[in-house]
Amino acid sequence: MAPAERQNHARELVREADLSQWDALVIISGDGLLFEVVNGLMERDDWEEAIQTPLGILPGGSGNALAASIHHYTGSPPGSSEDLLVSCGFLLCKGLVSRLDLVSVSLASGLRLFSFLSLAWGFVADVDIESEKYRYVGAARFTGHAPGFCSSLFCQKKASADQGAAHTFRNSCNSNNATKASRSEAPPAASGGPADSLLVPLEQPVPSHWTVVKEEDFVLVLAMYQSHLAEDLLAAPGASLEDGVMHLFYVKAGISRAALLRLFLAMEKGVHLAAGCPDLVYVKVLALRLEPLTPKGVITVDGEVVEYGPVQAQVHSGLARLIAG
Template sequence: DGVLLSELSRPCRMMLLVNPQSGKGQALILYNNHIQRMFNEAGIIHTLVITERQNHARELVKEADLSQWDALVIMSGDGLLYEVINGLLERPDWEEAIRTPLGILPGGSGNALAASVHHYSGASPVSSEELLVSCGFLLCKGLVSRMDLVSIHLSSSPRLFSFLSLAWGFVADVDIESEKYRHVGAARFTVGTLVRLASLRVYKGRLAYLPATKDHNNQQGLRNNMTVHCNNQASSLTPPPVLCRPSRDSSCHNTFHNSCHSNNSLKVRRSESTPSRSATKAPSGPPDSLLVPLDQPLPANWVVVPEEDFVLMLAMYQSHLAEDLLAAPDAVSDDGVIHLFYVRAGISRTALLRLFLAMEKGAHLATNCQHLVHTKVRALRLEPYSPKGIITVDGEVVEYGPLQAEVHRGLSRLITG
């Protein structure tokens, strides 16, 4: 698990944001039945804030006097936390604001972060109200870890921040199409998956990424100090992406080996990949040091995926994609990597279904599926070719079109217990 940073003081003052419409529309009932007494007994002084509409929470945390709160806790699905994180990073004092400990209680239909926090605690998988009670206890323990955030550039929207996932293709379509089944709770994704399987299609586009290196812990140093010695190229890199049939596709990832030769070439590439102002002109939040503007060619040390026909692209930075989908089994909240998955076109419906069924236990990587590719990256760029489609960030629809993303290690704080 991630490194514990601190512990919430007692008594602890929490703002508890509840979306009464999330999931089956029972978040307030769940709060009354399971959380209120638990928090009172644990000495958590909490103020209930019931959200009234979309972006209410975002506006609220943007203006809030944060010195009044030891933590901000979200009881909803992942969508409400996405608002809160973006609201915090839109503040002029974002650097301080984003260090406010954040907590999550599953009240929605997409409770991926809650399931991830429960998973990080080492407990065996549970769902629905058991997951809520577990997350409640973890909040009462009040241990705080760091959480990575990923900054995402779209072609014309302002930069946004993501704590969970970026999806295109099958997963994004299922996520959005299944909103109409919200009344069945977390099962909405199972229903949506079956419906989408019936009309399985191919998504065309170009995908590229900056591989994560083994010593990505030291990347901050690498970034700030151009003279950092870059020794043996082989030992400083992670193994090639996990391909289920490595022999067939390893040649596709040749550019991977070009990323680190010597001090000199490192310097050259650094200047090549120094972002121009247009890539970082967002008014607040940390600058993106790995990205060049979307309309410029990729830096030389990026890997371009050879395939252009996909069934899905999924970038994850937490373990769970949904309560019962362990998409990135070895992810922790602050590993500083984006777990990139893609499924190449040509996969059969049965094989894709098998992948999702295996994902319930995080066993999809062991299914020997030749169409699934998994690799760890620090930044990525996606350029879909078709004029229309769906891209989701943390389960929310964003502007469709070319995008790029970069991970910011440990930028936020998460109560993991």
């Protein structure tokens, strides 16, 4: 057992560890520590071999979305944090290994990260980070804080409308039936990992065959690759560990506070796609680019804040391995 003593300590440990001594790496924490481990593995010179090390998760953090997703994939009904711990522990004992999609995320600075859960901008990212002060209450901080944040979000927008406070962005996406861009156009990896064959450098226009969403105001943009955004938020009910796509959601500005709250309450049961919300758009994509036009904001990857600005991402199907029954 190797306790993480500070932020990015787990990342440093796995980057330098002799992985031949271990059959698997089991993380006893939340999604944030697994994010560190995944990126530490991908920063190694032998990343192709290192990322094949089976990963396991025992939920012990405030954000346990992957554990909730694994529990959901077994067909089990929604449960408490204790139920998730028992479920994931049982699956670890079984020791069956599945493939896990990873998503490479490229930032304007040239930094390249690997993500297993989500990429968020706007309302979802704001709630996640704003609710950090309530970390001690566990998973309840996500859904418990959303109603209050709905009110403050809309009040702030109204009071600041003349200053352009509403979120605006340009979004481009490559749908799952689009033709791939040539590998020669792909930006180089910052440290390691497979080439992003669908992407071009951020300073270049997206390929002509991509779908481009016109510039307008949006409340949130959320790309999910697992079913759960939090223990009790079934954001992408159709997702699986290795489906090879990102489940992209975005909500246009103009949605009422009541409608947004109803949307998140429906998300607790995974029925938001059937809620008939005209402001919600859902599409499956292989790659995407997000270009925020507002000067300030929050972007998160797997719940961790990253630099704000243009960002693009591509799915790498089954790149990692996960003990998931």
